């Protein structure tokens with residue numbers, strides 16, 4: 355999906371010897387205290403065209419009536435059906451594979467600290483990054499914003515925090531079927547300088563006179579615009595509309611990239627600006643969310659995403675702790691502690707260095723992600739999984755690398771009653787046992803020959819792995835920002 359990588363030019367300007375943990379806590383506390391309160395008394399009317407500049411600073415209480423124990427939305431794949439019709443099965447799979455690797459590059463680049471980058475790695479990044487394409491294999495979400503509400507489709511990105519939409523006054527603009535029009539909304543307010551602007555940290559472009567953000571995506575693609583405050587609309591469990599005032603988002607005025615009828619992006623990361631963090635004060639300070647992903651194209655538009663207390667599954671689940679994000683300027687990413695992988699019930703004893711985070715450079719580690727399709731495994735781990743899997747399967751291996759991008763595929767008589775080795779992620783605290791559909795990708799060629807491929811890929815980056823959405827399908831996956839954990843339980847997503 356999105357080859358989005360935050361451009362580090364601006365980050366470089368802000369490299370300071372902050373104590374990052376303290377900074378993060380301070381920010382989170384600030385956000386909880388100030389950001390989501392109802393409109394304050396301090397509204398400046400600097401002139402930027404006709405815009406009023408808002409400084410959301412004075413504390414006022416969250417509107418009691420909007421406090422809820424949960425909201426729900428759907429994760430969708432806007433171009434999924436068109437893609438299936440346009441591409442052959444092989445092409446679709448190969449595209450998902452390429453996008454998974456690009457996505458891993460995006461996450462990796464975003465997660466690195468701004469110094470200590472080796473020349474070798476920099477070259478690798480340049481070789482890899484071509485054009486930005488958004489969302490094959492990833493999920494999007496509908497967002498209603500403004501008064502009266504305007505509806506958009508935005509990429510749901512667990513690898514970033516900022517929520518932004520392309521705005522109607524943009525120049526240049528990416529191709530889009532709808533843009534947010536601030537002049538049609540009575541609640542739109544661009545932000546002035548001060549605390550609510552400073553929260554952008556590394557993404558702050560300038561503040562003279564209005565607060566402008568910048569976000570970069572892998573190659574030369576960027577979005578620059580007004581950091582603003584708006585009303586966001588959500589649906590609670592009973593289907594009723596609720597509104598959140600003073601939600602902070604980016605109104606994208608200069609946007610370059612190929613976003614393919616996507617109107618923007620909803621950041622679901624761990625930072626204070628992310629969607630779950632910003633709505634938490636309206637959910638009893640509960641910043642949990644969970645999703646349950648369907649891969650079946652008939653049901654693809656109904657993958658639920660739940661926010662608040664209702665995000666917690668009713669049945670007991672397995673959990674693993676989230677590791678602190680080692681980034682100095684961001685605490686965005688969902689790092690997990692993967693201890694080992696088991697094939698056929700036996701642990702492979704993958705060396706612990708394979709999944710370690712280098713705390714000085716921010717390199718390495720294992721991410722949990724919604725936007726990567728196939729799990730990307732660090733080289734050594736990948737080779738061990740591949741060889742153990744091949745050793746304990748009964749089918750004949752065939753070379754479909756050029757067609758699918760997978761380098762371990764088998765010819766099978768039919769898709770019924772297949773038996774493949776069990777595959778388990780041994781996380782710190784609990785195992786994640788993968789059912790058959792989460793282990794392999796089924797493929798049928800033009801002559802109705804059936805194949806299965808191990809739905810994993812080798813990481814394009816040393817020591818870096820990403821748990822992809824193929825492996826998470828048919829599980830309710832809980833991102834618990836309060837308890838710093840990730841949980842999972844097998845579920846029928848269409849009934850959630």
Ligand SMILES: *[C@@H]1O[C@H](CO)[C@@H](O)[C@H](O)[C@H]1NC(C)=O
Nearest residue numbers: 369370373374467468469682
């Ligand atoms: C990040 O923080 C660590 C300690 O917290 C420090 O040693 C390191 O130099 C910092 N890196 C950058 C790029 O600021």
Ligand SMILES: *[C@@H]1O[C@H](CO)[C@@H](O)[C@H](O)[C@H]1NC(C)=O
Nearest residue numbers: 483484485486572573574575
């Ligand atoms: C990015 O911009 C530079 C300079 O404008 C250009 O040379 C390069 O080809 C661009 N890269 C991509 C991937 O468009």
Ligand SMILES: *[C@@H]1O[C@H](CO)[C@@H](O)[C@H](O)[C@H]1NC(C)=O
Nearest residue numbers: 498503504505587593594595
């Ligand atoms: C909720 O708001 C949307 C607009 O975002 C509107 O179309 C819908 O009818 C509303 N639903 C209810 C139950 O009020």
Ligand SMILES: *[C@@H]1O[C@H](CO)[C@@H](O)[C@H](O)[C@H]1NC(C)=O
Nearest residue numbers: 383386387421635637638639
């Ligand atoms: C949420 O957190 C804020 C700040 O810590 C606190 O003042 C407020 O009472 C909390 N709200 C709820 C519903 O717990």
Ligand SMILES: *[C@@H]1O[C@H](CO)[C@@H](O)[C@H](O)[C@H]1NC(C)=O
Nearest residue numbers: 673674675676783837838839
């Ligand atoms: C919090 O996370 C830990 C794992 O880090 C888990 O053992 C525990 O059950 C979680 N607590 C809740 C209330 O989810």
Ligand SMILES: *[C@@H]1O[C@H](CO)[C@@H](O)[C@H](O)[C@H]1NC(C)=O
Nearest residue numbers: 740741744745751761762763
């Ligand atoms: C899988 O194992 C078979 C023998 O059992 C071997 O012929 C084949 O080359 C192996 N395939 C891969 C991709 O390692």
Ligand SMILES: *[C@@H]1O[C@H](CO)[C@@H](O)[C@H](O)[C@H]1NC(C)=O
Nearest residue numbers: 748768769770771772773774
């Ligand atoms: C499925 O496979 C098992 C053993 O692998 C066999 O006993 C059973 O008869 C098979 N069922 C069908 C419907 O083929």
Ligand SMILES: *[C@@H]1O[C@H](CO)[C@@H](O)[C@H](O)[C@H]1NC(C)=O
Nearest residue numbers: 672783784785786787843844
């Ligand atoms: C949950 O963890 C336990 C122990 O680690 C394991 O036996 C079980 O298979 C796991 N369940 C799932 C659904 O991953």
